[in-house]
Amino acid sequence: MIEILHPGETARAKDTGALVAGILQTLRNRITVGTNLLDIDRWTRTMILEAGALSCYVDYAPSFGRGPFGHYICTAVNDAVLHGRPHDYELADGDLLTLDLAVSRDGLAADSAISFLVGGAEPPESVALIDATERALAAGVAAAVPGARVGDISHAIGAVLGAAGYPVNTEFGGHGIGSTMHQDPHVANTGRPGRGYRLRSGLLLALEPWAMEDTAELVTDADGWTLRSATGCRAAHSEHTIAITDDGPEILTLAQQ
Known part of the structure; x- marks a missing residue:
């Protein structure tokens, strides 16, 4: 299903997006070395x-989960x-943590993810990985203009990740969002421009570039949910919910400064 919202619904989705962004910002500010998941x-x-x-x-119980x-x-x-299931683990200095949050309020959902380093340690490879996903997300948002196609977004994201040297997995990516969290269209993190669904005002998309340092292959934990890199390398994930408007893309999950 591809859902096109009217302006009043988009305004409600913006309120939900602000809530998601605020929760993520609060968590980021509160999390320290020793915080338990x-x-x-x-x-x-x-x-x-x-x-x-x-x-x-x-x-949430999709076919790929347990x-x-x-x-x-x-x-x-x-x-x-992806899909990291909280468990009894205390964060250590230098851990790369991704928080992914989706919430629904007043019938509209918003979805966002942030990756950051815990404590004072900042391994350069991890800093570069997080930065690449954030730049890829910005490129994807910039490409999401009315009349463009989903493939234009995918190409913009993939170009940034590829130029940074990261393999790209296309099994999981961005998606439509609205009255439910996951809708069509699927937005792969690499693709061919000029292909796929044509964007129009009222469409909401959750764009989510993610990358692993040296592989595109995932493995699933025994919990049936948590997806990890097959080689044990680090991974990062950045996500915003955006609205396609006549004036261009609007980020609904942007944290207040």
Whole structure:
């Protein structure tokens, strides 16, 4: 299903996006060396419920997972990159942490992810990896103009990741979003320009470049959810929900400075 929202619905989605961005910013500011992933999940639950919102993850049970996800946020550490299931782990100095959060409020969902280093250690390879996903996300957003095609976004993202030397996995990528978290169209993280669905005002997309340092192959943890790099290398993930408008793309999940 591809959903086209009217302006009032887009405004509501913007409110949800602001909530998602605010929660992620609060978590980033609160997380330190020694923070437990289960505490991050509990903090997220509290903030979602206090806002009168709903988690898109707790009851999420797609075909690729193992039963309901059962948590309020994805927490991926170091070689984990997608669907990281919170577990009893205390973060160490220099860990590369990805937080991925999707929330629904007033019938509209928003989805965003950030990757950052915990503590004071900043391994150069990890800094470069995070930076590449953020630059790829910016390129994808810039390409998301009315009349362009999904392939134009994919090409823009893939060009940045490829130029930085990272292999690109196309199994998981961006997606449409609206009254539900995952909708068509699929937005691969590399592709051919001029191909795919034509963008129009009212379409919401969650763009999510992610990359692993030296492989495009994923393996699944015993929990049935957490996806890791097949080689054990580090991974990073950046995501925004955007709205296609007549004036160009608008980021709905941008944190307030």
